[in-house]
Amino acid sequence: MEILSRNRRLRKSDALRQMVRETSINTSDLIAPLFLKEGPNGKEEITSMPGIYRYDLKALMQEVQELYNLGIKCVSLFPVIDENKKNPNAMESINPEGIYQLAIKEIKHSLPEMLIMTDVALDPYSSDGHDGLVDHKTGQILNDETLEILCQMAVLQAASGSDIIGPSDMMDYRVGAIRKALEAAGYKDTLIMSYTAKYASNFYGPFRDALNSAPKKGDKKTYQMDYGNASEALRELQNDEREGADIVMVKPGLAYLDIIKLFSEHTCLPIAAYNVSGEYAMIKAAAKMGWIDENKIVHEILTAFKRAGASMVLTYFAKDMAKRLNE
Numbered sequence: 001m002e003i004l005s006r007n008r009r010l011r012k013s014d015a016l017r018q019m020v021r022e023t024s025i026n027t028s029d030l031i032a033p034l035f036l037k038e039g040p041n042g043k044e045e046i047t048s049m050p051g052i053y054r055y056d057l058k059a060l061m062q063e064v065q066e067l068y069n070l071g072i073k074c075v076s077l078f079p080v081i082d083e084n085k086k087n088p089n090a091m092e093s094i095n096p097e098g099i100y101q102l103a104i105k106e107i108k109h110s111l112p113e114m115l116i117m118t119d120v121a122l123d124p125y126s127s128d129g130h131d132g133l134v135d136h137k138t139g140q141i142l143n144d145e146t147l148e149i150l151c152q153m154a155v156l157q158a159a160s161g162s163d164i165i166g167p168s169d170m171m172d173y174r175v176g177a178i179r180k181a182l183e184a185a186g187y188k189d190t191l192i193m194s195y196t197a198k199y200a201s202n203f204y205g206p207f208r209d210a211l212n213s214a215p216k217k218g219d220k221k222t223y224q225m226d227y228g229n230a231s232e233a234l235r236e237l238q239n240d241e242r243e244g245a246d247i248v249m250v251k252p253g254l255a256y257l258d259i260i261k262l263f264s265e266h267t268c269l270p271i272a273a274y275n276v277s278g279e280y281a282m283i284k285a286a287a288k289m290g291w292i293d294e295n296k297i298v299h300e301i302l303t304a305f306k307r308a309g310a311s312m313v314l315t316y317f318a319k320d321m322a323k324r325l326n327e
C-alpha cells in the first residue's frame with residue numbers, strides 16, 4: 001500500500017497544528033454586550049444568563065474598565081428601562097438626560113479609546129414591547145412612522161459620543177434614514193453596524209428577560225426574517241450596502257453560520273456575528289450540569305464564527321474569553 005498524501009502529517013504536533021491553523025479568535029475580535037440599569041444598587045445577575053448582570057452606572061464603569069484592561073476595545077450597550085418610564089411612544093429613548101446618554105458620555109470621558117456601540121430600536125422603551133411604534137387599532141408595527149424617533153435617537157447617541165450606531169429593529173430603510181440624519185447633523189464619521197440579517201428567532205428569550213422587553217401582543221415575524229430564508233438575507237445585504245452601512249451583522253450566530261459564509265462571498269464589508277443570549281444560556285446550562293467543557297466549547301464556537309467569515313463577534317462570553325486568551 002502506498003499512501004503519499006497524508007494529511008495527518010500536519011496534525012502531528014501542537015507546533016505544526018498552530019502553524020497551519022487557518023483562523024483564530026483574538027481579543028480584538030470581541031464585542032461585549034452590557035446591560036445598563038437605573039441606579040443605585042450595583043449589579044444584579046440575570047437569572048437566565050448566569051454571569052451576566054444589569055449594571056447601574058457606577059458598576060458599569062468598573063466593568064468597562066475591567067474589559068478594557070483585558071484588551072476588549074468595544075462594548076455594546078443596552079438599557080434596562082423602569083416599567084413606569086415605558087410608554088407607547090417610547091419617549092424615554094430620546095431623553096437627553098436618560099441613563100443611556102449619561103453612560104455613553106461617562107465611558108467616552110474616562111476611556112476615550114473604548115469604542116461604544118449603541119442600540120437604536122424602541123423595544124427597551126416601549127410599553128408594547130415592540131421595536132417600532134404600534135398602531136393599536138390594527139395591531140400593525142409601523143415602518144415609516146418609526147423612522148423619525150429612530151433618527152433622533154441615533155443623532156442623540158452620536159452627540160453623546162457613540163462610535164457605532166446599531167439599528168436593531170430589522171425594519172426597512174433604517175440604515176439609509178439614520179445615515180442621512182447623521183450626515184445632516186455633522187456626524188459623518190459615526191459608523192453604522194446594521195443588523196442586516198436578523199432572524200425572528202427563539203434564541204432571544206434571555207435577552208428579553210434581561211430587559212423585560214418581550215412583546216405584550218403578537219410576535220416580531222412581520223419585521224424580523226423567517227429562519228427558512230437565505231436569499232432574502234442577500235436582499236437585505238444589498239439594501240444596507242446601498243444605504244451606507246459600514247459593518248453588516250448576522251444574528252443569531254450559531255444556527256446561522258451559513259448566512260455568515262454567504263455574506264462573506266457577497267460583500268466586501270466587514271461582517272459581525274451576534275452570539276445571542278439563548279446560545280449563551282444553553283452553553284451555561286449544559287456546563288452547569290457537567291455535560292460539556294464550557295471553556296473549550298466557547299473557544300470552538302468563537303473560532304467557528306471567524307472561520308465562517310465574521311471579523312468580529314458580539315458575545316456574552318467576551319470577558320471570559322479575553323481572560324483566557326491573556327493567560
Ligand code: PBG
Pocket residue numbers: 121123131168169203204205206207208220275276277278
Ligand atoms: C431588540 C433586540 C433583541 C436582541 C438585541 N436587540 C431581541 C429581539 O429582537 O427581540 C437580542 C440579543 C440577544 O438575544 O442576545 N431590538
